[in-house]
Amino acid sequence: MNVVETSGLGKRYGGTWALRECTLAIPAGRVTALVGPNGAGKSTLLNLAVGLSVPSAGEVTVLGGRPAGSPAALDAIAFVAQDTPLYKNLTAADMIYVTRSLNRRFDQDYARARLAELGIPPKRKAGQLSGGQQAQLALTLALARRPRLLILDEPVAMLDPIARHDFMATVVAASAGGVSVLLSSHVLTELERVASYLILVARGRVRLAGYVDDLLAAHGQASLEELALAHLRETTPEVTR
């Protein structure tokens, strides 16, 4: 089964195509990295996959044919948006309550245990937590929904190296527990050890998609970073200047 399938998917804002002619099949049971420079169309693709926005062209389905944004899709996908938006004036405990109320499944014991482990005081307001704690709280809420697919948009962009490492460790543990993960990033280094499927987007188009091992072998590159850089240089000539 594929966790996300798109065919001819496109999204236009005004006269500009943020994403076009995107045809993908992202396999289940893996960590998939969506990589590309800022403004490449990563967030657009993720917003379409979670149903926050509606395609201008083509179609997108999730988890074996469910329309993106449909009740069955929302139920099984947890999404952590860019900059991990939380209600800043609610406490961590309130955020757990709200998320539990808004979903059919919620593993409250897991959420509470995770907060304790992370040293996040339940009575502390979300807005008063550090950036790393806010990211971890958002991730904890998402995982406690027991999703089949976890989608993360630039989850570590704002985090310091330690928070980044801790966050990715949680993602890897979730993946090992059977959750499919799709995450976007413009930073390649933290994806190296984690991702086994790669999608490279630049200037609104998919440039490369496939299993990391296959891609590395086919293109004769030693690492994900080199592979990505090589392709980004090919497709965005202005970078090489």
Next chain:
Amino acid sequence: MTALTRSGHPDGDDTQLRPVPWRRMAGVTWRQHRYPLAGVAVLLGGLAVWLWIIGRPLHRAWTAAAACHPAAASACQALIGSFNAAATSNVMSDKGPGGVLLQVLPALIGAFAGAPVLAREMEAGTFRYAWTQGFGRWRWALAKLVLLAVALAALTAAFGVLVSWYFQPYGGPQDLYRNSSFGDLFSLREVTFPAWTLAAFTIGVLAGMLIRRVVPAIAATLTASAGLAVATAGLLREHYLTPLVTSNPAPPSTLWIISQWWTRDGRFVFGSPPFSLINQFCSAPPPGRSKNPPFGTFAQCLAPHGYTQWTSYQPPSRFWPFQWIEGGWLLALSVLLIAAAIWLVRRRAA
């Protein structure tokens, strides 16, 4: 690290999902909006205490005057006089300080409780959290808006009952204070106050969804709500039902007078008699009348010369029909605005 205890995602029931129950939004809405709701409750509670304090002496004077028999006795006249003195120095009239304060309440409540509901989600980006939960985005918006609207309507209706209690002496026995029951704080009674608050709240919600920023949405809501209230009071309200017309030269002051005009030989002559005509026919006051006659006596002194004064008016019996008409169209407007906001939530692209 705490492991995710996955007992396997229950695949079987995925195709026929039971939606997350509506009632769960009650706790969510309360946790997110308890401060604005508590603010409205404290504000109205404080004003209610104040209204109660200034209303009690008025009610005591009214009860004493109304219970006094025979009304013509000098002791009773003194009681009626003291009631009228209390009633005419009323701080709660449309132009009194209390009345002005109260009349901005619906717009204020609407702006500060309504505008941030969706604008803050858009401004802070939390709509990306809220709209991707299992509850579903249009259900989330509908449940939240209906719950807040009902809570605000209940609070303001209770306050409107108190406002009507305060004005009870004014619509009292005929021989006491006379005033049009439409006159004071028509829009703050138990029907119209919740209706106006709902309208302002929904204007705020929609403005927040369109403008997507809290402060400009509040400003837009205050402007739009105040404009609607002024237009309704000045232009719309008198047309709810066709006014009645009388040629009674001295219409009672309990009527809401819409307009007056004069005819002679069955034809319109003027809206109000020119000074030259008054000087000519009304300069000598009729016996037993004061020098500055109230308007009705112009009609009396001009009548022998073929002039007839016509008055179009709304009778006091139409007070409640007018309350329900105003409440009705405001409720319809509120439903329409909420529907528009939910439609925008449904189609809004991230």
